[in-house]
Amino acid sequence: MHGSEGKDRRHSTPEVDLRSKLFPRVIGSLAIVGVMVGLMIGRLTTPEPTELQQVDVMDDGLVVWFNNEPKIHGEQIDGTVALLFDAQGKSAKGQLKLNQRDVNWRVRKSDQGLLLTLVAARPLKGKWAGSEEDDRWRLEIHLQEQ
Template sequence: MHGSADKDERHSTPQTDRRSKLMPRVMGSLALFGMMVGLMIGRITTPEPSELQQVEVLDGALVAWFNNEPKLHGEIIDGSVALLFQAKGKAQKGQLKLNDRDVNWRVRLSDKGLLLTLVAARPLRGEWAGSEVDDRWRLEVRLQEQ
């Protein structure tokens, strides 16, 4: 064995690879491009998180305005009304009148979202209904004495 020339391909030197080295680069580039396009589409189609914008007091009712419909879980617990929204917002509190008697309401932050509680000196019942008004979500909570 004199030298490593490729005369009859019987020498110990490996053959040179004549295939193009561009195919792995092209496949890697396509995979990276596909991942970036997928991330952009996912960002565009993700809904905007719900946010409590304002709370209004009406006669015997409370109206909460959101930028879009939040997930809602409501219960009447021992004569108080509690509503849990999967939304962002700031803590607030106030009073409203129901049959010339005071009802205290409070919005506070919890680990699962916003918690709205309505409490009075006597047991309450509440009914709530939401609807879309002018590209915002309006939730009205109507109260009654038990």
């Protein structure tokens, strides 16, 4: 190892790289284009978020309209009917009559989505069922006194 001569390739001098210096740039460009195309395809295939459109009062309960079917979790706690929707929307409140008695309802935003609560002076029981109608999702909530 007296010099950097490459007589028999046993010296510490690195060999000359014959590959083009553009190869890493081409691979990097292809990776960036691939990521961008993937993001565009993902954006096109993402479903639109579920949104509360309106709440209608009927004789024995409510009709709640959504643009598509939401995930629903419902409970009856101490005579109160509570439904949690995995959806977006505006807060609202109102009142309806059940057997000549007032029932207050309220939609408010929570950490998991929208929370609909129905409260009356007497304990309530509720049943709900949803169906698709006119390219929208209709959820009927029927109430009874316990």
